[in-house]
Amino acid sequence: MYQLIDGQVRTGSAGEEIDLLDPSTGESLGSVDLASTGDVDDAVAAAGRAFEEWSRVTPAERSGLLAKTAEILESRAEELAQAETAQCGKPIRLSREFDVPGSIDNVAFFAGAARHLSGMASGEYSADHTSTLRREPIGVVGSIAPWNYPLQMAAWKILPAVAAGNTIVLKPSELTPTTSVLFAQAFLDAGVPAGVVNVVTGRGADAGAHLMRHDDVSMVSFTGSTRVGRTVLEAAATNAKRVHLELGGKAPFVVFEDADLEAAVHGAVAGSLINSGQDCTAATRAIVHRNLHDAFVEGVAELFEQVVLGPTRDEGSDLGSLISFEHRDKVAGMVERARGYATVVCGGRSPADGDLAKGAYYRPTLITGAAPDSEIVTDEIFGPVLTVVPFDTDDEAIALANDTVYGLAASAWTTDVYRAGRATREIQAGCVWVNDHIPIISEMPHGGYKQSGFGKDMSHYSFEEYTQVKHVMTDITGTARKEWHRTIFRGA
Numbered sequence: 001m002y003q004l005i006d007g008q009v010r011t012g013s014a015g016e017e018i019d020l021l022d023p024s025t026g027e028s029l030g031s032v033d034l035a036s037t038g039d040v041d042d043a044v045a046a047a048g049r050a051f052e053e054w055s056r057v058t059p060a061e062r063s064g065l066l067a068k069t070a071e072i073l074e075s076r077a078e079e080l081a082q083a084e085t086a087q088c089g090k091p092i093r094l095s096r097e098f099d100v101p102g103s104i105d106n107v108a109f110f111a112g113a114a115r116h117l118s119g120m121a122s123g124e125y126s127a128d129h130t131s132t133l134r135r136e137p138i139g140v141v142g143s144i145a146p147w148n149y150p151l152q153m154a155a156w157k158i159l160p161a162v163a164a165g166n167t168i169v170l171k172p173s174e175l176t177p178t179t180s181v182l183f184a185q186a187f188l189d190a191g192v193p194a195g196v197v198n199v200v201t202g203r204g205a206d207a208g209a210h211l212m213r214h215d216d217v218s219m220v221s222f223t224g225s226t227r228v229g230r231t232v233l234e235a236a237a238t239n240a241k242r243v244h245l246e247l248g249g250k251a252p253f254v255v256f257e258d259a260d261l262e263a264a265v266h267g268a269v270a271g272s273l274i275n276s277g278q279d280c281t282a283a284t285r286a287i288v289h290r291n292l293h294d295a296f297v298e299g300v301a302e303l304f305e306q307v308v309l310g311p312t313r314d315e316g317s318d319l320g321s322l323i324s325f326e327h328r329d330k331v332a333g334m335v336e337r338a339r340g341y342a343t344v345v346c347g348g349r350s351p352a353d354g355d356l357a358k359g360a361y362y363r364p365t366l367i368t369g370a371a372p373d374s375e376i377v378t379d380e381i382f383g384p385v386l387t388v389v390p391f392d393t394d395d396e397a398i399a400l401a402n403d404t405v406y407g408l409a410a411s412a413w414t415t416d417v418y419r420a421g422r423a424t425r426e427i428q429a430g431c432v433w434v435n436d437h438i439p440i441i442s443e444m445p446h447g448g449y450k451q452s453g454f455g456k457d458m459s460h461y462s463f464e465e466y467t468q469v470k471h472v473m474t475d476i477t478g479t480a481r482k483e484w485h486r487t488i489f490r491g492a
């Protein structure tokens with residue numbers, strides 16, 4: 001039962017059933033009847049009907065319902081954490097301390113933000129008229145999410161949309177639908193009307209593509225790979241939908257000569273291994289001053305060896321599995337090819353025996369000596385793999401950081417305030433951390449530059465995507481024959 005359409009949990013009618021797997025054990029978690037394009041039509045129609053009422057609900061009422069949703073989710077936090085861990089193969093500590101609280105905080109943030117939708121001041125910009133601005137919802141939003149953070153992605157998609165008065169049809173990844181349905185159910189339980197939040201679990205190429213092309217969907221919001229993002233752009237062109245794209249990343253991690261080495265080493269380990277590296281902002285390309293290069297490599301390798309791969313439900317496990325065996329093999333393939341032109345300092349393998357061998361695990365992997373234009377340095381790996389490239393001058397470091405089609409996130413490690421200032425100005429990415437890498441916060445926007453997409457998740461900035469601004473201009477002279485009419489016709 002992985003479809004939530006018009007307030008009803010139901011099975012999909014595509015006639016295709018797939019097995020949900022816990023990728024850390026290879027065990028089945030049950031089966032999913034996938035959604036058909038007809039199910040997508042039902043969900044879009046329900047969202048369209050619900051929009052009539054929801055778009056007229058006062059901000060205070062919407063805010064109250066979202067606050068109640070946050071309370072309900074809080075009471076189900078452990079159930080959500082267990083479900084997220086099982087379907088993703090991620091360690092329970094990450095689900096409990098990052099995914100679940102982060103998602104609930106997003107709901108709480110938007111409960112407040114719903115009451116603060118605002119625009120620029122209005123007034124008499126023409127002497128004869130008063131101009132006012134109306135910030136209005138757009139209509140039915142079609143959203144597509146990836147498998148790496150299913151719960152947080154559901155939150156990032158649903159909250160700004162519904163807080164602004166839109167209704168939504170969310171298609172999670174068919175690999176990880178469980179927590180999206182549990183999350184959406186909480187809105188219903190809080191009293192949000194049926195049809196405001198719908199979830200359809202189907203294949204990307206049919207249910208997903210149909211949702212993106214649907215004539216009754218006014219906006220599409222997609223998080224996933226740059227490859228699929230391009231097809232979403234094409235689909236949206238059919239009826240000129242508004243588009244919001246959050247795509248891939250290949251974040252540089254720039255360690256300048258004056259950096260605090262211990263901080264950089266620990267930051268690189270946490271920043272590259274979060275969610276087994278299946279994080280679009282993960283540190284993937286360490287760019288390290290030549291004087292620190294060897295010490296940095298030694299420090300990271302030492303810590304990588306200490307990382308505990310273990311059963312995902314065990315609080316003591318640092319690293320879980322990758323999302324699937326297929327994805328694990330893709331990561332392993334890239335590392336194997338890199339052996340031909342670079343040095344694998346540590347990792348580069350899966351556990352060979354014991355229980356972990358039954359899951360899609362892969363050891364933290366550090367690679368040096370790869371040319372900046374080699375596959376392992378330029379392509380998104382989406383696994384626990386960090387490459388290290390040396391540099392000599394600051395100019396070179398900035399050029400290497402920007403030598404990518406992506407621009408989602410980056411970090412600069414330095415104790416020099418001027419270097420930090422230059423790096424934050426010149427690195428082309430939607431987020432640049434200084435002396436840290438990864439933290440996100442509901443109040444601040446998340447989104448890419450370049451081929452990492454456009455538009456923002458989280459924060460007030462997301463309302464720019466999920467609302468449209470109407471200019472209302474009202475005559476304040478009360479005259480029938482206005483001066484400007486004479487330009488068009490002189491009359492009698």
Ligand code: NAD
Pocket residue numbers: 144145146147148149171172173174202203204205208209212223224225226228229231232246247248249279280380382408448452453
């Ligand atoms: P993906 O692009 O393969 O799939 C994402 C979603 O798109 C899934 O729900 C999938 O079913 C759907 N889909 C696939 N083909 C489709 C089509 N033709 N039309 C419509 N929908 C389709 O990505 P993934 O492998 O699930 O996730 C990993 C990718 O997501 C990485 O590239 C990662 O960087 C990116 N990502 C980006 C962000 C961000 O905020 N920028 C966040 C998380 C993940």
